[in-house]
Amino acid sequence: MSARRFTIDGLIGAIPIALLIGLWQALVSFGYAPPTLLPPPGLVFERMVHQLTSGAFQQAIAATVFRLFAGFAIAVVLGVGLGLAAAASPAVNALMRPIVRVLAPLPKVALYPALLLLLGFGHESKVVLVAADALFPILLSTYYGASTVEQKLIWSAMAAGTPPRQILFKVVLPAAAPSILTGCRIGLVISCIVVFLAEMITSTDGLGHVLVTAARTFQAVDMFVPLITISLLGLILNGLLQAARSYLLRGFPEV
Amino acid sequence: MLTGKSVAARLAPVLACMGLLALWQIAALALNSDSFPTALEAMRAIPSILGDKEALINILASLRRMAVGFLAAVAFSIPLGLLMGRSASVASFCNPLLMVIYPVPKAALMPIIMLWLGVGDLSKTLVIFLGVSLPVIYHSFEGAKAVEEKMLWSGAAMGLSSVERMIRIVLPASLPEILTGCRTGLVLALITMVTSEMIARQSGAGNILFNALDMGQYDTVFAMIIIIGAMGIALDVAFESMRQRLVSWSEPQFDVPLSFS
Numbered sequence: 001m002s003a004r005r006f007t008i009d010g011l012i013g014a015i016p017i018a019l020l021i022g023l024w025q026a027l028v029s030f031g032y033a034p035p036t037l038l039p040p041p042g043l044v045f046e047r048m049v050h051q052l053t054s055g056a057f058q059q060a061i062a063a064t065v066f067r068l069f070a071g072f073a074i075a076v077v078l079g080v081g082l083g084l085a086a087a088a089s090p091a092v093n094a095l096m097r098p099i100v101r102v103l104a105p106l107p108k109v110a111l112y113p114a115l116l117l118l119l120g121f122g123h124e125s126k127v128v129l130v131a132a133d134a135l136f137p138i139l140l141s142t143y144y145g146a147s148t149v150e151q152k153l154i155w156s157a158m159a160a161g162t163p164p165r166q167i168l169f170k171v172v173l174p175a176a177a178p179s180i181l182t183g184c185r186i187g188l189v190i191s192c193i194v195v196f197l198a199e200m201i202t203s204t205d206g207l208g209h210v211l212v213t214a215a216r217t218f219q220a221v222d223m224f225v226p227l228i229t230i231s232l233l234g235l236i237l238n239g240l241l242q243a244a245r246s247y248l249l250r251g252f253p254e255v
Numbered sequence: 256m257l258t259g260k261s262v263a264a265r266l267a268p269v270l271a272c273m274g275l276l277a278l279w280q281i282a283a284l285a286l287n288s289d290s291f292p293t294a295l296e297a298m299r300a301i302p303s304i305l306g307d308k309e310a311l312i313n314i315l316a317s318l319r320r321m322a323v324g325f326l327a328a329v330a331f332s333i334p335l336g337l338l339m340g341r342s343a344s345v346a347s348f349c350n351p352l353l354m355v356i357y358p359v360p361k362a363a364l365m366p367i368i369m370l371w372l373g374v375g376d377l378s379k380t381l382v383i384f385l386g387v388s389l390p391v392i393y394h395s396f397e398g399a400k401a402v403e404e405k406m407l408w409s410g411a412a413m414g415l416s417s418v419e420r421m422i423r424i425v426l427p428a429s430l431p432e433i434l435t436g437c438r439t440g441l442v443l444a445l446i447t448m449v450t451s452e453m454i455a456r457q458s459g460a461g462n463i464l465f466n467a468l469d470m471g472q473y474d475t476v477f478a479m480i481i482i483i484g485a486m487g488i489a490l491d492v493a494f495e496s497m498r499q500r501l502v503s504w505s506e507p508q509f510d511v512p513l514s515f516s
Binding site (some may be wrong): 020106231237 | 267349356449464488
């Protein structure tokens with residue numbers, strides 16, 4: 001089934017995207033939307049290819065990707081570490097639970113002005129914002145995954161003489177991996193969204209800045225290009241995460 | 256009857272709030288910078304914002320847009336997600352499109368949508384709708400996919416039609432997962448609300464926040480941060496209590512820590 005089923009699925013999935021582009025083209029060609037507001041798709045893709053080869057745009061992508069990765073990496077390290085600690089130790093749990101309860105639902109974008117005033121307009125404030133927003137989904141799903149590990153697995157490891165410290169890394173971490181990776185996926189999407197927003201608010205470079213500059217000068221074509229780029233970026237990163245997931249979880253049933 | 260433990264559990268988040276505010280106060284006193292007021296100064300600015308009629312109307316308008324966008328998104332996304340979870344062809348039809356749209360920051364669509372629909376309520380609500388619907392669809396999809404076949408077979412054997420099976424078996428069985436999605440959606444609704452108002456500077460809580468930032472009224476900036484944060488926390492508490500009532504049957508026993516240390 002695999003290869004053939006895969007192509008059929010791919011073809012069915014391509015239909016709505018094709019329909020969307022078709023509708024877009026139709027709106028323009030039949031004159032429902034003036035090209036200044038909705039440029040034809042051909043023009044946007046042409047511009048996109050042109051931009052992707054230009055140095056300035058590549059630098060914008062590089063700045064965005066750097067912030068995205070830095071923030072996401074900090075969130076993964078902190079989130080998995082704190083999540084495991086909270087699942088393993090009642091004391092850490094009691095301390096962290098109320099703090100997480102207060103901080104998790106806080107819209108971090110509202111903190112951005114404070115971060116700007118404290119950390120300046122450079123990379124730091126944006127990286128911290130991305131990390132703060134991506135942290136909680138990862139932390140919560142790590143905690144959820146680690147605290148639902150079957151006790152029998154831990155008992156077997158203890159019976160086999162594994163020291164407590166190693167149980168955390170040899171039993172709990174692998175058993176919680178599916179849940180952690182689900183959290184990472186949500187965190188990744190949120191990182192993409194937040195890095196772009198932060199760059200839109202105040203920045204001198206990055207994809208969000210490209211969009212804002214285009215919006216200020218009413219260049220509709222240039223507004224679509226960074227949006228499509230961040231969407232592609234999200235797709236590529238999601239694909240990478242999916243590949244990492246199927247590699248890491250190769251022994252698990254039905255992933 | 257309130258036992259000692261439940262009182263402690265209720266007080267803990269309040270204590271955490273106090274602790275964080277105290278930390279802020281100490282940090283602000285230590286840094287002693289003009290652009291970083293202390294927690295007390297920021298809190299002193301709150302009454303003047305909430306007392307100002309125009310600001311209050313602005314904040315309420317933000318909340319209304321958020322509520323409308325959120326509810327519309329939930330009403331639209333749950334049926335779609337459940338349908339995707341139960342039908343492979345619907346899933347493979349919708350999935351690629353959703354995957355393309357998911358990482359696009361919805362508030363970034365604001366400048367384009369503004370060109371079409373103007374700066375009014377409609378475009379902001381639409382942006383919130385888009386932001387909320389994706390996580391809700393995704394989680395409903397995952398939840399419906401994981402429903403046990405056997406329950407559906409028993410339902411079918413007992414003569415439930417496919418629509419009835421959807422409402423009486425799939426919906427309750429995937430409710431915990433759906434509500435997880437709604438919770439993510441709620442946070443995203445707040446983020447989108449603030450950013451959409453920041454981009455379309457016309458009204459709302461985000462507008463007050465970023466205008467104050469531009470004009471250098473730092474105590475207003477931090478007071479607005481507290482207000483928006485409190486909104487987020489209050490909504491989350493309300494949502495959580497509703498969630499616990501609906502799906503307490505599926506809660507894993509979190510309070511038993513792993514015993515190996």
